[in-house]
Amino acid sequence: MAEAHNNPGGSTTAGSIAVAAESTVATRMSAPPSFDVADFPVPHGREEEWRFTPLDRLRGLHDGTAVADGSIKAEISAPDGVRVETVARDDARLGRAGAPVDRVAAQAYSAFEKATIVTVPKETVLTEPVRLALHGEGGVTYGHTVFELGAFAEATVVIDHTGDTVRAANVEYVVGDGAKLTVVTVMDWDRTAVHTSQQGALVGRDAGFRHIVVTFGGDLVRIHPRVTYAGTGGEAELIGLYFTDKGQHHEHRLLVDHNTPHCKSNVVYKGALQGESAHAVWIGDVLIEAKAEGTDTYEMNRNLVLTDGARVDSVPNLEIETGEIVGAGHASATGRFDDEQLFYLMARGIPETDARRLVVRGFFAELVQQIGVPDIEERLLAKIEEELEASVA
Structure with missing residues (x-):
């Protein structure tokens, strides 16, 4: 299995079916974050953040032609003490974990009618998961969900996606000081579904955040986890598992923004691919800002190609603006069976x-x-x- 370590501009290739490449492109998006879709030009596929995505398979989510005409069945089960609210667009608690960073995420923010906020009060320790089941029933849908943990709370959230839809959504995780949140989000859509989702986390002082993405279904799935820190001592662990089959496009684009001193992050994503035109994309961006002294971070992506005709694009990016760090590194490996x-x-x-x-x-x-x-x-x-x-x- 070919592997690339800390070699900006380098690449490794396994036959003609898979590519692992590193880029010197800056980890910051080309357009500033914004809640207004008009602030983002319609992508044409040549932009850095869109060059791997087959835009014609987004079914109009990227250019404004996808009109909300579908339905999605949402069921939430939560232990006692957890507050579940349906709120209007003007609720002040929306948007705290970060603004959209591309046109599809901004379109999702502009198009949803009601948002769901799930709150775990401070110092509450849940022994059972909060479960959100989303089942697509056809058509185009937009959504916005916020999960908030108060200080020193502990919780596990499971988000399960099934059925068929063309969906763009934003999910926020606000983790209070000293709190610990584990999120498991499963993409088990029907093979005809399209799903794009920006998932932003704001991690408080001495808080812990584990984000686990599992992707199996869908025609096209594009998930964009993003992490920032609200205080020192925060830790983030991002884990991903995907199995990409014939004709599927699975894309995971991550950004960990170390904007606060003495925080940690660890990223591990693994994928397997089989079948003609199976395509997986993994973009792992880590930014260590000048003020983020004492950062400790590592990211890794490994891919196992099971058949001819499958392709992987794996791009780890590490941008460091201060030398006063504990450690930073990345690795990417793509190949066949050992x-x-x-x-x-x-x-x-x-x-x-x-x-x-x-x-x-x-x-x-x-x-x-x-x-x-x-x-x-x-x-x-x-x-x-x-x-x-x-x-x-």
């Missing part, structure tokens, strides 16, 4: 097909085990098994 692992298993009498399955299971197992929600872990392992069955059918 021949040594396969040989080891086959030499012990395991058929090649079963050996390949074991390698893929092991590739994902480390991340699945970190989710911490047993029913989600079991479901994902079953989904991986289903994908592997399809690959040998």
Whole structure:
């Protein structure tokens, strides 16, 4: 498996099916963040932030022609003490975790009618997850959701996406001082669905934020997690798992903005691809601002290509404006099966097909085990098994 480490402008290639490349492009977006869609030009695909995205498959989300005409069924289950509110657009609690950074996110912010705010009061420790199930029932939908944890609260949030829709949404996570939030967001859409989502987190002083993205379904899925810090001592862990099948486009674009001293971040995303025109994109941007002394950060993306015809674009970017840091690094690796692992298993009498399955299971197992929600872990392992069955059918 080819791997690139801290080599701006370098690239590695595994055959003609997968590419891992690093870019010297600045991690800041070309247009300033804004809640107004008019502040963003219509993208044409040549822009840095859009060059990997097939715009024609966004079904009009990028150019204003996608009119809200669909429906999505939303069900929330929350433990006692958690407050769930439906609010109007003018609620002052909206937008605190950051403004949209591209036209689709701004379109989503301009188009939603009602927002949902889920609040976990300070010092509340939840023993059961807050669950939000979103099921698309066709058409175009827009949405906005805020999850807020008060100081020293602890919670796990599970967001599950199923059904069919063309959807653009913004999700905010506001993590109070000393609070700990784990988010598991599962993209298990029907194969015809389109979903774009900017997911911004504001992490308080000495707070912890774990953001776990699992992407299986959809025709096109484009997720944009962003993290900023509101106080020193904040820690963020971003984990991703994706299995991209024939014809699917899965794109994950991350930004961790170390804008506060003495904060930490760790990013690990893993993906597997199979089938003609399967395309995965991972952009990992980490910015360490001049005032963010004492930063400790690392990001890694690994991809396993199972068949010919699949493609990966993996672009880690690390921009450092101060030398007074604890550590910073990144790695990107894309390749086929590890021949040594396969040989080891086959030499012990395991058929090649079963050996390949074991390698893929092991590739994902480390991340699945970190989710911490047993029913989600079991479901994902079953989904991986289903994908592997399809690959040998």
